[in-house]
Amino acid sequence: MLSRPAHRLTLSLLTLALCGAASAQLTLWTTEEQPDRIAVQERIAADFEAQTGISVTVVPVNEAQMGERVTAAFAAGELPDVIYHPLNYTLGWTEAGILDTFAATEVVELLGEETFSAGALSLVEVAGEYAAVPVDGWTQLLLYRADLFEEAGLEAPSSYEAILAAIDALHNPPERYGFVAATDVSQPYMLQVFEHFALANGVQLVDDEGNVTLDTPEMVETLEFYKRLVEASPAGNLYWEQSRELYHAGRAAMIVWSPFILDELAGLRDDVPVTAFDDPTTSELAERTGFLTRLSGPSFAEGAGWSDIRYFGITVDADVDAAMQFVEYSMSEGYVDTLSVAAEGKIPVRRGPADDPEAFVEAWSNLEVGVDRRAPLSDFYSAELLGELVAGLETANRWAFAQGQGLLYSRMADTRVLVETLREFLDGDRSAEETASLMQERVAALQQ
Incomplete structure (x- = not known):
């Protein structure tokens, strides 16, 4: 998809360049704000820092307040590096100039477009690029x-x-x-x-x-x-x-x-x-x-x-190379941990890498859920239901996005x-x- 010359390091070279360099510091805003989910995200951040030397501060933001918080931060030039957010914000932020679509597209292409749900990508395609990187989704x-x-x-x-x-x-x-x-x-x-x-x-x-x-x-x-x-x-x-x-x-x-x-x-x-x-x-x-x-x-x-897809958005105020590396890690080596934040509602939109195309779906199906007691969903729910949850992301509908009017939807939701x-x-x-x-x-x- 990318036609312009790449002006950044590929992620493989980026990893070599940044490993051990402790100077980079990222901020992640996330709508997964419950204490148990924050704890998992902080563990992922710690594992990433141990490998790369790049620190990540995880900041919970209430989903209903995310739009106002991001708009205010953009006006002040104080956006976080990465935002984990729902679909309805993505295209509005793109129009406003908040998201770095080229950075997101580079990550998707380096991971392999074919390894993502085509539907999850098509919902955020803008002018030949992807506004954000699909992470997970759920069917209502x-x-x-x-x-x-x-x-x-x-x-x-x-x-x-x-x-x-x-x-x-x-x-x-x-x-x-x-x-x-x-x-x-x-x-x-x-x-x-x-x-x-x-x-x-x-x-x-x-x-x-x-x-x-x-x-x-x-x-x-x-x-x-x-x-x-x-x-x-x-x-x-x-x-x-x-x-x-x-x-x-x-x-x-x-x-x-x-x-x-x-x-x-x-x-x-x-x-x-x-x-x-x-x-x-x-x-x-x-x-x-x-x-x-x-x-x-x-x-x-x-x-x-009806389904909702969640995305990693890399912002225009980001330390872009470090942010790209964090998103790449979260969607590959750290992806099963990313899904484990709340596996009951974080159904994979990246089924597996090219050499093992169902790896992430299989790992997700065995993840434990719960807080005070832990068990796989399969202990309580049928394989038929779990299969419907995965399949639902391929067939569920949304207003406006299939017609290329996702921006209108974002405006409607925001107002x-x-x-x-x-x-x-x-x-x-x-x-x-x-x-x-x-x-x-x-x-x-x-x-x-």
Whole structure:
């Protein structure tokens, strides 16, 4: 892909040049901010320093605050060297001049483009370069109490119709809520959940020509459906924390969450206990839970999934050569350790090096998860589910990126214009038809 002459050392030469040179000092900002995950990242940094002499300071940053923090640091000329971040920030940062796309592309090419998921790379391709280096990903899940569904004679909630039927049968507040929807506009979780249901009904942000396509009957259906979910949820501003808490307590029939919940459901974390049963360390809730990676709406029988990819971005303020070497290490020799930060939700997007193309997937499947107790996911979940998690990264959909409009998506996510309009609808400010039209207008304005 690179056509311009390389102006930096290749990583193999770079390693020789920098090993033992203790002068380089890097800063990594990461959205993996939980103490146990920070500890693993600091161990990776220490191993890297032992090999190269390059020190890495790991700085946790809340994902909801990452955009504002990065913008402020850029204005001050104080960006970190490397940022571990979700997809929705990548193209906006590229347009703003925050990311060094040439450095990221060099790393991808040196590691081998063919060793990465093509989908993960295509999402961040800009003008023939890659804005950032794919690290890992996850497929969003709809979790449901399979035992309660079976007792009530309900089918799995894989469609709008089945979800609403389950709400009618199982919603019994305050003892149990039929659903826990996302309603807090300050949390990225709200856009993730709504986008998942919109995709399930065939709603796209833009068409192949880049025209915004939100003012449609399918979007009106999605809005009316989402309002039903909210009506079956507790009052207030809801996001991932409340949905997990209520599900762990046995007070929710269905929630949407990432695979990061899998170790917690199995009773492996004392700080996030399962309170539905007498023993907070039991794996009983995991055994009673069903999982779906793909949903469908009334206007789109094929349905869709939703996934998130995480990336290493090398910034324009970085010590570029040292930053490239750290990313290369994290995606090769240190990659299994990188996935082990939280293996339940860090599914590999680099399956293996050219000479062992499935090595990283095989190693990931055997990684232990949990905090206070440790065990492989395979001790609690079927091989079929684990296979779906890996395959989901190849088939799951996202708004705008396939149409080459990822930058528009980033603007929409950063400004929160869509979720704020959605929240106004949920609060009764206007009809579904009026809301779809206003969403169209407000998102289209971001293209100008």
